[in-house]
Amino acid sequence: MQIETPYLMFLGDVPDRLAAKTAYGIKDWRPEWCVGQVRLPGCAADLGIQDLSLEEAVARGCKTMVIGVANAGGVLPEHWVSEIVAALKAGLDIASGLHTRLGAVPTIAEAAAATGRQLHDVRHTSETFATGKGTKRPGRRLLSVGTDCSVGKKYTVLALERGMRARGLDADFRATGQTGVFISGRGVAIDAVVADFISGAVEWIAPAADPDHWDLLEGQGSLFHPSFAGVSLGLLHGAQADTFVVCHEPTRTTMRGVRHALPTIQAVIDLTIQLGRLTNPDIRPVGIAVNTQDLEEEAARTLLDDLAREHGLPATDPVRFGVDGIIDRLLSEFPPGAGIATVGVPAP
Amino acid sequence: MQIETPYLMFLGDVPDRLAAKTAYGIKDWRPEWCVGQVRLPGCAADLGIQDLSLEEAVARGCKTMVIGVANAGGVLPEHWVSEIVAALKAGLDIASGLHTRLGAVPTIAEAAAATGRQLHDVRHTSETFATGKGTKRPGRRLLSVGTDCSVGKKYTVLALERGMRARGLDADFRATGQTGVFISGRGVAIDAVVADFISGAVEWIAPAADPDHWDLLEGQGSLFHPSFAGVSLGLLHGAQADTFVVCHEPTRTTMRGVRHALPTIQAVIDLTIQLGRLTNPDIRPVGIAVNTQDLEEEAARTLLDDLAREHGLPATDPVRFGVDGIIDRLLSEFPPGAGIATVGVPAP
Numbered sequence: 001m002q003i004e005t006p007y008l009m010f011l012g013d014v015p016d017r018l019a020a021k022t023a024y025g026i027k028d029w030r031p032e033w034c035v036g037q038v039r040l041p042g043c044a045a046d047l048g049i050q051d052l053s054l055e056e057a058v059a060r061g062c063k064t065m066v067i068g069v070a071n072a073g074g075v076l077p078e079h080w081v082s083e084i085v086a087a088l089k090a091g092l093d094i095a096s097g098l099h100t101r102l103g104a105v106p107t108i109a110e111a112a113a114a115t116g117r118q119l120h121d122v123r124h125t126s127e128t129f130a131t132g133k134g135t136k137r138p139g140r141r142l143l144s145v146g147t148d149c150s151v152g153k154k155y156t157v158l159a160l161e162r163g164m165r166a167r168g169l170d171a172d173f174r175a176t177g178q179t180g181v182f183i184s185g186r187g188v189a190i191d192a193v194v195a196d197f198i199s200g201a202v203e204w205i206a207p208a209a210d211p212d213h214w215d216l217l218e219g220q221g222s223l224f225h226p227s228f229a230g231v232s233l234g235l236l237h238g239a240q241a242d243t244f245v246v247c248h249e250p251t252r253t254t255m256r257g258v259r260h261a262l263p264t265i266q267a268v269i270d271l272t273i274q275l276g277r278l279t280n281p282d283i284r285p286v287g288i289a290v291n292t293q294d295l296e297e298e299a300a301r302t303l304l305d306d307l308a309r310e311h312g313l314p315a316t317d318p319v320r321f322g323v324d325g326i327i328d329r330l331l332s333e334f335p336p337g338a339g340i341a342t343v344g345v346p347a348p
Numbered sequence: 349m350q351i352e353t354p355y356l357m358f359l360g361d362v363p364d365r366l367a368a369k370t371a372y373g374i375k376d377w378r379p380e381w382c383v384g385q386v387r388l389p390g391c392a393a394d395l396g397i398q399d400l401s402l403e404e405a406v407a408r409g410c411k412t413m414v415i416g417v418a419n420a421g422g423v424l425p426e427h428w429v430s431e432i433v434a435a436l437k438a439g440l441d442i443a444s445g446l447h448t449r450l451g452a453v454p455t456i457a458e459a460a461a462a463t464g465r466q467l468h469d470v471r472h473t474s475e476t477f478a479t480g481k482g483t484k485r486p487g488r489r490l491l492s493v494g495t496d497c498s499v500g501k502k503y504t505v506l507a508l509e510r511g512m513r514a515r516g517l518d519a520d521f522r523a524t525g526q527t528g529v530f531i532s533g534r535g536v537a538i539d540a541v542v543a544d545f546i547s548g549a550v551e552w553i554a555p556a557a558d559p560d561h562w563d564l565l566e567g568q569g570s571l572f573h574p575s576f577a578g579v580s581l582g583l584l585h586g587a588q589a590d591t592f593v594v595c596h597e598p599t600r601t602t603m604r605g606v607r608h609a610l611p612t613i614q615a616v617i618d619l620t621i622q623l624g625r626l627t628n629p630d631i632r633p634v635g636i637a638v639n640t641q642d643l644e645e646e647a648a649r650t651l652l653d654d655l656a657r658e659h660g661l662p663a664t665d666p667v668r669f670g671v672d673g674i675i676d677r678l679l680s681e682f683p684p685g686a687g688i689a690t691v692g693v694p695a696p
Contacts, residue, residue, distance in 0.1 A: 134574025134606050191544040198543050198578045226482025226585050226627050230546045234578025258482050260626070278608070279574050 004063035013040040020045035023068030054090035067096040095120035132199030139209030143241040144219040151249040156289040157216040159318035171214040202238025224263040287326035288315040352411035354381040361388040368393035371416030402438035415444040443468035480547030487557030491589040492567040499597040504637040505564040507666035519562040550586025572611040635674035636663040
């Protein structure tokens with residue numbers, strides 16, 4: 001799906017910031033797309049941008065109203081439905097991260113049909129994918145992988161996108177999760193794709209590109225997570241990753257939602273290379289990204305120095321210390337211009 | 349889903365046997381459930397069982413009419429729709445392997461609602477799964493794995509079920525594909541499950557059981573297949589396989605649908621053990637199953653002897669030479685009574 005930008009951010013009347021986590025993520029990474037917000041009476045979230053009426057939003061060029069909030073119980077409350085219908089009538093598309101499909105609510109479906117506006121359900125996909133082919137395609141691809149779920153994989157590639165673009169490099173964040181799809185305006189939440197099409201969907205998300213173009217793919221789960229390793233493997237194969245960054249959260253004792261111990265960073269590097277070789281024989285790591293928010297700065301720097309030495313890779317906390325070291329390594333491992341060789345120039 | 353048995357087999361007016369492949373598979377493995385068939389004028393398939401009217405089928409105890417045929421173009425032809433509606437009115441449930449959902453055809457949906465009969469779409473699932481937990485559960489589990497897709501994984505576990513039951517062992521085939529679901533009357537086509545829930549669905553398909561009970565799980569794809577390795581890995585983790593049989597087709601030169609070379613049997617054994625250990629540290633192989641239909645008997649026996657010697661495992665073609673050697677090995681590796689230890693008996 002391609003979501004038209006810029007956005008009007010709908011916050012409803014959520015009881016706290018956490019319920020609007022997706023909206024804050026969009027605002028953090030795409031402030032230029034977040035023209036204004038709609039808050040209903042009692043709303044406890046505030047993106048710090050202007051409150052706009054639907055008419056004002058349209059006048060300022062908004063194309064889509066984004067519902068980046070979680071509602072209790074999974075049912076769309078009636079007073080949200082009427083606001084959504086009003087937005088459609090005002091000329092806005094709607095993009096929603098709710099479990100409930102917008103089109104499953106008859107009054108919303110009717111209003112969309114009557115106004116000719118689009119409904120995007122980011123948790124679902126109407127896209128039909130081919131199965132993955134594993135055929136080498138031009139362009140460079142980096143995948144963030146992890147020792148676990150929720151260790152900063154999305155944040156790491158978004159930070160890389162920002163840093164690489166600042167150096168004039170041609171790089172695009174490629175979303176594989178709900179918040180990421182809003183941030184990129186495109187992509188597929190992999191957890192909405194049927195099992196047989198994981199790697200095919202990733203080939204679609206990160207298609208053939210210019211030899212020096214970098215797709216920065218948001219990883220999911222972990223090859224060592226008993227619930228999600230299949231998703232992580234399909235992502236790795238579909239990405240045909242040239243390189244990867246290992247993301248880690250040092251205070252975690254067991255993997256999220258299960259009782260399994262965390263793998264070591266070295267184990268993740270080794271298995272990612274071993275399995276990734278199936279679709280890219282030259283895959284190799286360029287860095288380690290650690291979420292150090294629970295450590296004092298001194299302890300964080302010591303940990304990162306130790307990891308860098310142990311693995312021979314730049315190690316950083318992207319939020320605290322930036323990603324320059326990883327970009328430097330990326331450019332030395334994959335110098336611009338060298339990518340052309342991977343396209344397969346025909347013999348003279 | 350649980351499909352009520354026995355079945356009335358609907359063959360429609362398919363132009364050849366291949367279009368009724370699923371129906372033949374059900375008839376081969378569950379002849380006792382296939383009470384009769386319905387063939388429309390022009391039908392080129394014949395299961396060799398009695399042609400019955402809907403009323404005769406109901407009188408003989410049929411509970412479900414099974415649509416185990418592929419229709420051209422994916423659209424349900426009008427003359428099939430009227431037969432399906434008539435079957436519902438006669439008192440039969442309908443189970444379909446078609447891409448089109450039965451309930452998406454208004455006249456079928458209305459007839460099902462009016463008669464209170466069930467519609468089963470085997471390619472789709474309305475079941476909600478939890479994510480896999482990777483927690484050890486009692487009971488024994490064998491998974492068929494492969495060097496590729498379509499190398500006899502379903503056939504191998506069905507042959508094992510038949511052979512083990514003949515020896516009085518407690519064993520159940522567990523389906524993960526469309527034809528398998530009809531054969532077991534239960535299960536989930538894994539290619540209908542959303543990516544995040546592969547291993548969770550497999551935990552549901554093969555739940556906790558008596559310590560000496562064997563679930564014989566139909567594998568899918570291959571850990572080495574660039575399109576489907578994620579599915580194969582989720583299956584392996586969800587199965588928590590105690591053991592596995594490697595299935596192979598010796599004349600194949602590239603993996604199905606892609607240009608990748610086939611892995612060796614040894615590579616499949618090694619990677620299955622390496623990755624399977626995440627949810628079952630004691631995983632080990634008990635046999636090799638080879639589809640030798642393209643080889644003369646002498647050549648087939650030589651190949652199997654060589655493979656058995658090379659890998660130190662029983663190697664057989666389940667169709668040609670049976671599965672006794674694999675069952676012998678299974679019983680010596682996992683003697684009945686020993687399984688009780690895995691349940692975790694509380695200390696006195």
